[in-house]
Amino acid sequence: MKVCIMGQGYIGLPTAALFSRSHCDVVGVDINEEMIENLNKGIIHIEEPGIADIIKKSVKKHTYKASLTPEKADAFIITVPTPYIVENYSCDLSYVITACETIIPYLEKGNTVIIESTIAPMSTDEVIKPIFEKAGFTIGKDLYLAHCPERVLPGRILEELVHNDRIIGGVTPECAVKASEVYGQFVEGYLMLTEAKTAELSKCMENTFRDVNIALANELAKICAEIGVNALDVIKMANKHPRVNLHSPGPGVGGHCLAIDPYFIYAKAPETAKIIKLARDTNKSMPSFVCEYVRKIIPDGKIAVFGVSYKGNTGDDRESPAYEIIAELEENGYEVAIHDPHIDRDEFVSFADAVDGAKLILILCDHDEFKHPDYELISKKMENPIIFDTKNIIYKVPDDMTLYNYGNLYTINTK
Numbered sequence: 363m364k365v366c367i368m369g370q371g372y373i374g375l376p377t378a379a380l381f382s383r384s385h386c387d388v389v390g391v392d393i394n395e396e397m398i399e400n401l402n403k404g405i406i407h408i409e410e411p412g413i414a415d416i417i418k419k420s421v422k423k424h425t426y427k428a429s430l431t432p433e434k435a436d437a438f439i440i441t442v443p444t445p446y447i448v449e450n451y452s453c454d455l456s457y458v459i460t461a462c463e464t465i466i467p468y469l470e471k472g473n474t475v476i477i478e479s480t481i482a483p484m485s486t487d488e489v490i491k492p493i494f495e496k497a498g499f500t501i502g503k504d505l506y507l508a509h510c511p512e513r514v515l516p517g518r519i520l521e522e523l524v525h526n527d528r529i530i531g532g533v534t535p536e537c538a539v540k541a542s543e544v545y546g547q548f549v550e551g552y553l554m555l556t557e558a559k560t561a562e563l564s565k566c567m568e569n570t571f572r573d574v575n576i577a578l579a580n581e582l583a584k585i586c587a588e589i590g591v592n593a594l595d596v597i598k599m600a601n602k603h604p605r606v607n608l609h610s611p612g613p614g615v616g617g618h619c620l621a622i623d624p625y626f627i628y629a630k631a632p633e634t635a636k637i638i639k640l641a642r643d644t645n646k647s648m649p650s651f652v653c654e655y656v657r658k659i660i661p662d663g664k665i666a667v668f669g670v671s672y673k674g675n676t677g678d679d680r681e682s683p684a685y686e687i688i689a690e691l692e693e694n695g696y697e698v699a700i701h702d703p704h705i706d707r708d709e710f711v712s713f714a715d716a717v718d719g720a721k722l723i724l725i726l727c728d729h730d731e732f733k734h735p736d737y738e739l740i741s742k743k744m745e746n747p748i749i750f751d752t753k754n755i756i757y758k759v760p761d762d763m764t765l766y767n768y769g770n771l772y773t774i775n776t777k
């Protein structure tokens with residue numbers, strides 16, 4: 363089977379790797395020229411275990427090639443970003459629409475087109491299907507169209523792409539069958555055949571479920587800071603109940619999924635999606651909450667920010683709440699030094715330079731490197747070291763240091 367994958371990002375590239383590992387011919391298409399050149403040399407741009415190795419081997423075996431233009435294939439998979447439109451929170455389908463229009467000249471009767479990008483409910487039927495109908499195809503007869511959302515966790519993408527169950531939402535039942543044959547090439551999880559709109563809403567609800575639960579944990583953290591209770595203990599104790607699973611409070615919710623997908627549902631039914639919107643607002647309020655407590659801990663001076671990735675042990679900083687926090691701190695007159703061992707940027711500094719002369723270490727990401735920092739060096743470089751750990755990854759600090767987290771934040775209010 364020959365597969366053409368539009369978009370070689372966090373999902374498109376690992377998907378391409380798995381098809382080529384399963385002996386399919388793969389063309390990975392992207393608009394980024396430098397990325398295409400590098401991919402054809404076997405150099406990848408994402409930090410994700412296992413992918414680099416497969417791509418390198420596939421390039422050598424000529425089962426994978428990257429290109430700026432599509433080629434004729436049996437199946438076309440669209441994995442381009444779908445941001446949200448800031449003014450009305452609706453799903454910005456422009457990249458998906460462009461990708462669909464770009465493949466039209468390469469389509470032949472009998473081909474399958476799959477949209478993997480997360481899209482708002484009804485998008486496949488109302489927006490994408492008409493694009494191919496206008497080009498002369500009859501969906502379900504001579505072209506098969508489906509929405510099959512990805513549902514993988516960054517850091518475990520290869521493993522999850524193969525083993526997770528997969529929702530296959532066909533525009534017609536025939537479309538779902540054809541799309542399932544495509545994923546049958548490498549997916550070992552169960553393939554659940556359904557309608558496109560059900561697939562769209564299921565995907566959005568998965569991430570909304572998590573966003574709402576994180577909002578509940580964040581609200582609990584705020585309540586505890588206000589009334590003087592250890593939020594981390596509450597979570598630990600409550601979670602001993604067999605049917606309770608309180609999530610973890612943090613500095614806010616980042617990433618391209620949880621921070622965006624709930625809006626797609628809200629935009630479709632703004633009068634009804636009340637909890638969904640409130641959860642988004644609560645999670646979006648966390649950066650300000652963190653800054654409020656930083657101001658209570660130290661009124662001025664240098665802050666060493668540890669981590670801007672939205673997710674630990676990855677270099678992915680999309681929608682990261684860390685940037686909002688940094689901006690607010692700088693607006694408030696603090697000097698901010700950013701250290702992130704997973705992101706290589708000129709303005710970021712080493713661990714030693716970040717803590718040098720700092721009054722506070724502010725942990726915003728749960729990279730492994732931050733779980734056991736070099737306390738000796740911290741003692742040498744900081745006068746009265748204080749750590750504010752918003753990710754709850756540090757349990758104990760040496761006696762000469764102060765640790766704040768969501769367990770004891772309330773103690774600042776009584777000082």
Ligand code: SAJ
Pocket residue numbers: 480512513514515516568569572576579609610611612613614615616617618619620672673
């Ligand atoms: N977070 C918390 N508290 C928690 C858990 C997470 O504050 O208890 C924060 C994280 O720090 C991060 C954000 O939430 O900033 C999102 O992280 P995540 O690991 O929960 O999710 P993503 O965005 O990396 O991946 C999600 C996954 N969806 C679900 O778990 C329901 C993944 O399976 C999806 O494939 C992915 O979204 C996607 O592409 O939609």
